[in-house]
Amino acid sequence: MEQESLKSKTVKGIGWSFADNISGSGISFLVGLVLARLLTPNEYGLIGIITIFIAVFNSIVDSGFSNALIRKKNAGNIDYNTVFTFNLLLSIALFAVLYVCAPRISRFFYQPELVSLIRVMSIIIVINAFAIIQRTILVRKVDFKTQTKVSFIASMTSGVIGIGMAIGECGVWSLVGQQISRQLLNTLFLWVFNTWRPVLQFSIKSFRELFSFGWKLLVSSLIDTVWKEIYQVVIGKYYTTESLGQYTRAKQFCDIFSSNLTSVVQRVSYPVLSTIQGERERLKQAYKRVIKTTMLITFVCMLGLAAMAKSIILVLIGEQWLPAVVYLQIICFSAMFYPLHAINLNMLQVNGRSDLFLKLEVVKKVIAVGPLLLGIFVHVIWMLWGSVLVGFVSYYLNSYYSGRDLNYGIREQIKNIAPSFFIAGLMAIVVYALSFVPVSVFILLPVQLLVGTSVVVVVGEISKIEEYIEVKQIALSVIRKITSR
Structure with missing residues (x-):
């Protein structure tokens, strides 16, 4: 109960x-x-x-x-x-x-x-x-x-x-x-x-x-x-300020999914998990469940957004923002791990390890100096790709220390999220391939959305992975409540 x-x-x-x-x-x-x-x-x-x-x-x-x-x-x-x-x-x-x-x-x-x-x-x-x-x-x-x-x-x-x-x-x-x-x-x-x-x-x-x-x-x-x-x-x-404007606009497109989902996970999981902070096994199961469900949604949103970046930019805000496409695609690869970082860091806070939280931030930011130097001395694109690499290293550090106390380390986490990444990756490949079809972007974008959604649903129904079933149940529950009203 x-x-x-x-x-x-x-x-x-x-x-x-x-x-x-x-x-x-x-x-x-x-x-x-x-x-x-x-x-x-x-x-x-x-x-x-x-x-x-x-x-x-x-x-x-x-x-x-x-x-x-x-x-x-x-x-x-x-x-x-x-x-x-x-x-x-x-x-x-x-x-x-x-x-x-x-x-x-x-x-x-x-x-x-x-x-x-x-x-x-x-x-x-x-x-x-x-x-x-x-x-x-x-x-x-x-x-x-x-x-x-x-x-x-x-x-x-x-x-x-x-x-x-x-x-x-x-x-x-x-x-x-x-x-x-x-x-x-x-x-x-x-x-x-x-x-x-x-x-x-x-x-x-x-x-x-x-x-x-x-x-x-x-x-x-x-x-x-x-x-x-x-x-x-x-x-x-x-x-230039114009380059900064292109970057911030690309980041806003990415944030509508990644940062918002990260914020949701942080705001809900932290107070809820804090209520069971002394129950080790129960905490681990809740922790695992949050990670698997969250990352299915995140991978689908981020890889799908990267695959449809050009169509979305052209349809929604016009050709003057076309340089933002490349920025958006790279930022999506980096941002798809943000919710995972948030969940792992939340566990450190739930367990009262704000000291370790701080030490990890210092170490990760020292590593992150590399991309900044690339941005200053080479090019902004290299800086963004460098941030993707730093994101992988940061995830390893976060998951190693947060999972250690609960015996839920990086290997088990990757094993748990791999099916979600496979589904999202397959969807992104199919959707990106459609961008080479010579049709108007106003036709292409809805087709990409429809095909991408269909791929996720079909593969999810065939594989019946636990996280897909849970997301499906939540979505159906919300739809039932809306229709009943």
């Missing part, structure tokens, strides 16, 4: 978390398709530079406290108020730092327009600080239904604002307006739908307890965020 309750909680959490991400990132992605036809790669490149600093500073503001609160079984108001106060004060300080440093950042990238853009967009850091605890409380409850409502309202409204500004010829400020309004509305409605309210309270004891676990995750998150964004720094500094 308890096992079934955990499964039900996980399935519901994944369903609503996925809906939350689709409501947020999915709608923003669709809005982005419209904006991509109204704006230029250069304008996207300017925003790409600013998001580097916003992402890094947001990681600092969180300081690892969110995960520390989620993991703490008896977290209470004193903990929430302490973290809220710290997050808010730190966000104001970082906003001031970014405001003052805007001219220097502008000179570094040789882009005078960045000064005013940075100073306006940096308010997102403070707005986000108001949302951290509200979101953390909902994650602890595995309540992604509320977050889905919030994401839908914020994304739809901000999308209308962004498109309206673009039609009004506001240029790059259309993207600024969209991003600020989305974060502002998201925060506002988290407060509307959530009952928790802060009071003026700060506990040194609570701070020390949470920080003793969270600081290692902060450093790890900071290192990881900087490295994710540093490719944009290299492209923005050593190439």
